[in-house]
Amino acid sequence: MATDAWVNETLYPEWGQRFLIRRELARVQSAFQDIMVFESFTHGRIMLLDGVVQITEADEFVYQEMLAHVPLLAHGSCRNVLIIGAGDGGVLRRVLQHRGVQRAVMVEIDGEVIRLAKEFMPGIAGDAWHDSRAEVLVGDGIDYVKRAGDATFDAVIVDSTDPIGVGEVLFTDDFYANAARILTAGGLIVNQCGVPFMQADELRETSARRAKFFPFVAAYVAAVPTYVGGFMTLGFAAKQPGLDAVPATTIGARAHAAGIAGSTQYWTPEIHAAAFHLPPYIAKQLLPGRRAAVR
Amino acid sequence: MATDAWVNETLYPEWGQRFLIRRELARVQSAFQDIMVFESFTHGRIMLLDGVVQITEADEFVYQEMLAHVPLLAHGSCRNVLIIGAGDGGVLRRVLQHRGVQRAVMVEIDGEVIRLAKEFMPGIAGDAWHDSRAEVLVGDGIDYVKRAGDATFDAVIVDSTDPIGVGEVLFTDDFYANAARILTAGGLIVNQCGVPFMQADELRETSARRAKFFPFVAAYVAAVPTYVGGFMTLGFAAKQPGLDAVPATTIGARAHAAGIAGSTQYWTPEIHAAAFHLPPYIAKQLLPGRRAAVR
Numbered sequence: 001m002a003t004d005a006w007v008n009e010t011l012y013p014e015w016g017q018r019f020l021i022r023r024e025l026a027r028v029q030s031a032f033q034d035i036m037v038f039e040s041f042t043h044g045r046i047m048l049l050d051g052v053v054q055i056t057e058a059d060e061f062v063y064q065e066m067l068a069h070v071p072l073l074a075h076g077s078c079r080n081v082l083i084i085g086a087g088d089g090g091v092l093r094r095v096l097q098h099r100g101v102q103r104a105v106m107v108e109i110d111g112e113v114i115r116l117a118k119e120f121m122p123g124i125a126g127d128a129w130h131d132s133r134a135e136v137l138v139g140d141g142i143d144y145v146k147r148a149g150d151a152t153f154d155a156v157i158v159d160s161t162d163p164i165g166v167g168e169v170l171f172t173d174d175f176y177a178n179a180a181r182i183l184t185a186g187g188l189i190v191n192q193c194g195v196p197f198m199q200a201d202e203l204r205e206t207s208a209r210r211a212k213f214f215p216f217v218a219a220y221v222a223a224v225p226t227y228v229g230g231f232m233t234l235g236f237a238a239k240q241p242g243l244d245a246v247p248a249t250t251i252g253a254r255a256h257a258a259g260i261a262g263s264t265q266y267w268t269p270e271i272h273a274a275a276f277h278l279p280p281y282i283a284k285q286l287l288p289g290r291r292a293a294v295r
Numbered sequence: 296m297a298t299d300a301w302v303n304e305t306l307y308p309e310w311g312q313r314f315l316i317r318r319e320l321a322r323v324q325s326a327f328q329d330i331m332v333f334e335s336f337t338h339g340r341i342m343l344l345d346g347v348v349q350i351t352e353a354d355e356f357v358y359q360e361m362l363a364h365v366p367l368l369a370h371g372s373c374r375n376v377l378i379i380g381a382g383d384g385g386v387l388r389r390v391l392q393h394r395g396v397q398r399a400v401m402v403e404i405d406g407e408v409i410r411l412a413k414e415f416m417p418g419i420a421g422d423a424w425h426d427s428r429a430e431v432l433v434g435d436g437i438d439y440v441k442r443a444g445d446a447t448f449d450a451v452i453v454d455s456t457d458p459i460g461v462g463e464v465l466f467t468d469d470f471y472a473n474a475a476r477i478l479t480a481g482g483l484i485v486n487q488c489g490v491p492f493m494q495a496d497e498l499r500e501t502s503a504r505r506a507k508f509f510p511f512v513a514a515y516v517a518a519v520p521t522y523v524g525g526f527m528t529l530g531f532a533a534k535q536p537g538l539d540a541v542p543a544t545t546i547g548a549r550a551h552a553a554g555i556a557g558s559t560q561y562w563t564p565e566i567h568a569a570a571f572h573l574p575p576y577i578a579k580q581l582l583p584g585r586r587a588a589v590r
Contacts, residue, residue, distance in 0.1 A: 008313070012337065013315075014314070014315040014335070014336035014337050015312065015313070015314050015315065015335065015336070015337040015338065016312065016313060017310065017311065017312050017313075017523060018303070018310070018311060018312075018313055019309070019310050020308075020309040020310065040309070040310065041309035041310070042307065042309050042310040042493070043310065058492075059492065059525065061576075062525065062574075195520075197353075197354060197520045198337070198520075221518070223516070223518040223525045223526045224525060225490075225492045225493075225523075225524045225525035228312060228520070228523045229520045230354065230357065230518045230519060230520035231518045264575060265574065265575050265576040266574040266575070266576060267574075268572065268574065268575065270569070270572035271569075271572055271574060273569075274565070274566075274568075274569030274572055277563065277565035277566055277569055279357075279560065279561040279562075279563065279566060280559060280560050280561070280563065281356075281560040281561060
């Protein structure tokens with residue numbers, strides 16, 4: 001199916017990115033969404049869900065490293081980790097890189113995303129699927145957090161789509177209330193909050209919602225090439241204070257002990273610490289008076 | 296001229312961004328380049344040169360703040376500043392915000408860029424054009440640095456296009472040699488080095504070139520929404536050591552003294568200091584062994 005057609009991302013109706021398609025690999029209408037996998041000329045293979053870029057082989061390291069390593073090293077002794085979404089397996093792989101992790105449960109609602117990622121983008125998860133500490137479930141993340149026992153996980157990582165379509169329920173009061181309940185006393189949750197230059201509401205509204213259930217709410221940034229529009233933000237909410245302000249030297253020591261030092265292409269201890277310092281145009285979307293504001 | 300046409304940025308042949316045009320405001324073939332100004336739905340007014348986005352009203356603050364405030368505050372006592380390019384006047388405006396600046400010379404090769412920016416994007420430069428400390432010249436930056444006297448400027452800021460077309464000469468040995476000569480003993484130069492995720496060569500080659508004429512070469516990053524592809528890098532070369540590692544507290548004190556504290560939407564003292572910590576995928580493009588590498 002060689003083609004010289006372009007695919008236009010449809011996330012924003014009046015601005016967006018486009019990719020020249022080298023070869024379409026799959027186009028599937030699952031029970032939940034329209035899934036497209038194609039090979040680009042510039043970014044390796046790319047997966048779109050409902051017309052929105054979810055992952056590319058070339059830049060996935062930025063998002064995955066920041067979504068996995070930051071919460072685990074900010075916490076410092078995560079043993080049990082829950083991942084919601086992230087059907088490509090890239091977050092699972094990074095979580096399992098941490099020696100101290102004993103169990104990583106991944107709950108992805110759409111089995112077709114997992115199947116297509118395994119078939120067409122196998123390098124993203126690597127051997128993570130077969131790690132004895134991994135428990136991969138196809139199911140509803142909302143339902144999973146409702147049924148999970150109190151204080152079961154040290155970290156919850158939410159790698160969802162934007163709060164439209166299938167991902168919407170992962171941004172509700174009900175979800176955050178249960179997430180807080182199933183976290184241990186020192187636990188924390190991170191979730192993607194979009195690109196505030198274009199989607200300021202997403203950070204503002206979900207920060208306010210997390211604040212209902214977590215005493216310490218912050219956010220950190222990552223410059224993901226294909227999540228266009230400047231920094232994307234990752235929401236960060238904790239049951240103990242100070243996790244957003246761990247010094248780079250401490251983070252570096254933890255990374256060394258965890259076995260991830262030197263394995264990254266974007267994350268470093270300094271970038272970890274720096275990522276919590278938000279530009280004013282982003283900080284103003286967080287709750288006034290919270291320490292997540294510019295310090 | 297209402298239209299519902301899209302403009303596709305042509306910087307990369309196989310990937311790029313596109314904007315829905317609300318209204319085309321100007322399309323001029325100058326002696327140097329094709330200039331287009333249009334109103335978008337998402338980013339205010341936008342100027343393209345030879346099909347490449349140069350500036351948008353909505354996100355110009357990111358690039359301009361980082362290009363102007365970082366060198367001036369890293370240095371700490373700039374009095375005489377040379378700006379090359381930056382015909383929209385946004386860098387000039389930020390430079391003149393600094394109380395200690397006594398003279399800011401701006402040399403833009405294309406008078407049409409200045410004219411169109413004044414007519415259609417007047418908010419970007421504000422009153423900078425009429426500041427008694429400003430000297431705005433339409434001419435060749437290469438030629439200007441060749442004729443300028445030794446040790447005339449404390450900082451040189453190069454806001455050029457990518458090293459294609461009219462901007463190419465601003466990336467040559469000849470230019471950097473003269474830039475070093477006209478800088479004072481503690482002086483420094485910054486220049487845009489592209490988006491390394493897409494244009495790694497640009498940072499690598501220009502860093503090597505700057506190293507021939509400056510003993511201290513580094514780079515720093517900014518997440519500019521419309522310079523798509525993750526972090527852009529700004530090259531940084533100095534005649535004295537340590538300017539890339541001034542602590543945030545010192546930078547904050549200097550910003551306060553300079554009169555710029557609280558005026559920014561992206562730049563903060565913490566972001567200033569953090570910006571020199573490069574992700575490994577970017578750091579590897581700098582010279583091995585230089586302190587600009589990941590610390």
